[in-house]
Amino acid sequence: xxxxxxxxxxxxxxxxxxxxxxxxxxxxxxxxxxxxxxxxxxxxxxxxxxxxxxxxxxxxxxxxxxxxxxxxxxxxxxxxxxxxxxxxxxxxxxxxxxxxxxxxxxxxxxxxxxxxxxxxxxxxxxxxxxxxxxxxxxxxxxxxxxxxxxxxxxxxxxxxxxxxxxxxxxxxxxxxxxxxxxxxxxxxxxxxxxxxxxxxxxxxxxxxxxxxxxxxxxxxxxxxxxxxxxxxxxxxxxxxxxxxxxxxxxxxxxxxxxxxxxxxxxxxxxxxxxxxxxxxxxxxxxxxxxxxxxxxxxxxxxxxxxxxxxxxxxxxxxxxxxxxxxxxxxxxxxxxxxxxxxxxxxxxxxxxxxxxxxxxxxxxxxxxxxxxxxxxxxxxxxxxxxxxxxxxxxxxxxxxxxxxx
Numbered sequence: 001x002x003x004x005x006x007x008x009x010x011x012x013x014x015x016x017x018x019x020x021x022x023x024x025x026x027x028x029x030x031x032x033x034x035x036x037x038x039x040x041x042x043x044x045x046x047x048x049x050x051x052x053x054x055x056x057x058x059x060x061x062x063x064x065x066x067x068x069x070x071x072x073x074x075x076x077x078x079x080x081x082x083x084x085x086x087x088x089x090x091x092x093x094x095x096x097x098x099x100x101x102x103x104x105x106x107x108x109x110x111x112x113x114x115x116x117x118x119x120x121x122x123x124x125x126x127x128x129x130x131x132x133x134x135x136x137x138x139x140x141x142x143x144x145x146x147x148x149x150x151x152x153x154x155x156x157x158x159x160x161x162x163x164x165x166x167x168x169x170x171x172x173x174x175x176x177x178x179x180x181x182x183x184x185x186x187x188x189x190x191x192x193x194x195x196x197x198x199x200x201x202x203x204x205x206x207x208x209x210x211x212x213x214x215x216x217x218x219x220x221x222x223x224x225x226x227x228x229x230x231x232x233x234x235x236x237x238x239x240x241x242x243x244x245x246x247x248x249x250x251x252x253x254x255x256x257x258x259x260x261x262x263x264x265x266x267x268x269x270x271x272x273x274x275x276x277x278x279x280x281x282x283x284x285x286x287x288x289x290x291x292x293x294x295x296x297x298x299x300x301x302x303x304x305x306x307x308x309x310x311x312x313x314x315x316x317x318x319x320x321x322x323x324x325x326x327x328x329x330x331x332x333x334x335x336x337x338x339x340x341x342x343x344x345x346x347x348x349x350x351x352x353x354x355x356x357x358x359x360x361x362x363x364x365x366x367x368x369x370x371x372x373x374x375x376x377x378x379x380x381x382x383x384x385x386x387x388x389x390x391x392x393x394x395x396x397x398x399x400x401x402x403x404x405x
Contacts, residue, residue, distance in 0.1 A: 085148070085198060086115045087215070088207045099142060105250065108311035109334070112219040132159050139163035150198040152176055152186070169201045188375040191350065195357040214357050216337025218319065222312030229313075230320065233281070233304045239322035240279045240304070241272050242340075244314065245295050246288035247329025257381045258328050260345045260390065262291060266298035267392045268325070272399070273301055283317055284308045285331055323403060325395070328354055336363055343398055347389045348372070348381030364402045366390040 089098060100110045101120040110116050120138070136159045139147065146167040147160045154176035160168045161179035172183040184200040186192075199209045218226075230236040245265045248258040269280045281304040284292045288308050296305060306317060311334065318324050318335035324342045326332035328349040336342050336356045344356045346367040356363040368389050373379035 085150070085202045085212070086113070088199075088202045088209060088212060089148075089205075090115045092205075092207050099144075101138075108315075109216065111312065112217045113215075114217060129155060131155065132162065135159040136162035139165065148201050149177075149180070150201060169204055171197065171201075191352050193355065193357065194353055213359075214333065214337040215339075216315050216334050218316040218338065219312045222310070223316045226313055226316035226320070229306055229317070233306075235279060235281065235304065238279060240281050241269075241276070241323045241325065242281050242283060242317055242321040242335075243269055243295075244283050244285075244324070244326035244329075244331050244335075246284040246291050247327040247331060249287075250330065255348065255381060257348050257384060257386075259291070260327055260347065261386055262294035263298055264386075264392055264395075265295045268395055269295070269299060269303055270301060271392065271396055273303070275396070276399075276403075278322060279304065281306055281317070281321075283314055285314065286310060323399065325399070332356060341402055343395060343402060345390050345395060347386060348384040361402075364398050366394045366398050368394070 086098065086100075089096070097117045098115065099118040099120055100113075100116045101122060102110060103122050107119065107121050110119055122135075132155055135156075139159060140163050142163075144163065144165045146169065147163060147165045149156050149160055149168070149170035152171050152173040157168075157170055157177050157179050160170065167182065168180045169182045170177045170180040170184070171186050172178060172180065173186045173188065177183050182204045184197070184204055186197050186200075190197070195212075195214070199212055202209055202212075227236065243265060245259065245262060248254065248256045269282075272278065273280050282292055282295060283306040286308045292305060292307065296303070306313075309317070311331070314331050315334050315338045318340040319338035321340055324332070324335040324340040326335065326342075326344060328344055328346045332342060332344050333356060336358045339362075342356050342358070342363045344363070344365040346355070346365050348370075349367075350372040351365050351367050355365045355367075370384055370388065373382075
């Protein structure tokens with residue numbers, strides 16, 4: 001390398017990091033120390049990143065290692081970022097190595113995704129300060145040129161900072177993302193779809209987002225298992241409606257109010273079978289046995305009960321169904337990614353933030369407005385009751401519109 005530099009007539013310096021750092025902001029130049037703990041942190045970190053000129057794709061896509069890090073949070077959020085932004089990165093940098101760090105709970109979102117080169121499973125979805133240095137070491141070993149963190153965690157921001165990656169893209173909510181080199185400002189009071197907020201990270205890299213979509217790929221073994229289930233149920237060559245009445249629980253939150261009541265699902269199943277003339281099947285996530293039993297106990301006609309299934313099999317059943325109906329839960333977002341026609345029944349959640357993300361001819365939601373907390377569903381659901389929520393008639397009307405019946 002030195003010989004090549006000499007042939008090109010380039011001046012060689014013994015070091016590149018002597019002296020202070022230089023910061024330009026609001027047309028002014030200032031310097032600041034390059035030593036820890038404040039080194040590489042600008043003197044005015046609150047200066048809005050939106051006023052800075054976007055860097056554009058700064059990396060050579062021929063051999064660029066990326067880390068797309070969704071380290072915490074529910075499966076639905078992992079799906080929100082999995083295809084929209086991973087697909088955009090892969091198209092922009094087709095030869096890059098893209099790794100994905102994710103909690104064990106949300107790992108199924110990327111388990112078989114062909115866009116990901118390596119999956120880095122992490123044992124927990126809730127990181128504390130004592131986890132920072134271990135996580136930073138893990139990231140350092142990857143020698144990443146860029147790290148993307150679609151999360152509002154200050155712990156993950158600090159770990160990305162300590163990783164040494166020169167480009168760090170992340171969300172800055174309440175000052176928790178000040179150590180990213182490229183910050184996307186957001187706030188709990190910003191009423192925007194979560195997927196659109198995550199796509200701001202791709203926009204920060206000047207990537208077009210017009211055709212971003214959610215896509216989920218079920219593992220091959222789960223697809224094989226589902227073929228056997230459909231054969232046994234005599235549904236292998238028939239269009240069927242798949243109902244998932246569970247959800248409302250993940251490592252980050254428990255909100256059972258997100259579940260449409262079992263009597264409503266039972267009444268809906270009866271009407272779907274009679275009015276659409278299609279077989280109806282039930283499925284749930286692992287641990288959803290009581291909910292499935294409650295729905296089945298209220299039915300007066302036969303339905304197929306696939307029982308509790310792992311994420312991959314739920315996705316494989318969804319990709320083969322004619323229509324999927326479920327609550328605001330990770331499984332419903334997974335069904336969207338699998339390519340199913342989807343109707344989401346929403347209760348305490350705000351559809352402006354959490355509605356299924358897809359084309360209007362493929363996805364729809366049913367919701368009756370109520371006084372949603374400004375901070376979103378994370379603030380709880382005090383004052384919400386299904387008595388004033390979506391009805392079976394509401395869902396049937398939406399089904400008929402979506403199916404063009």
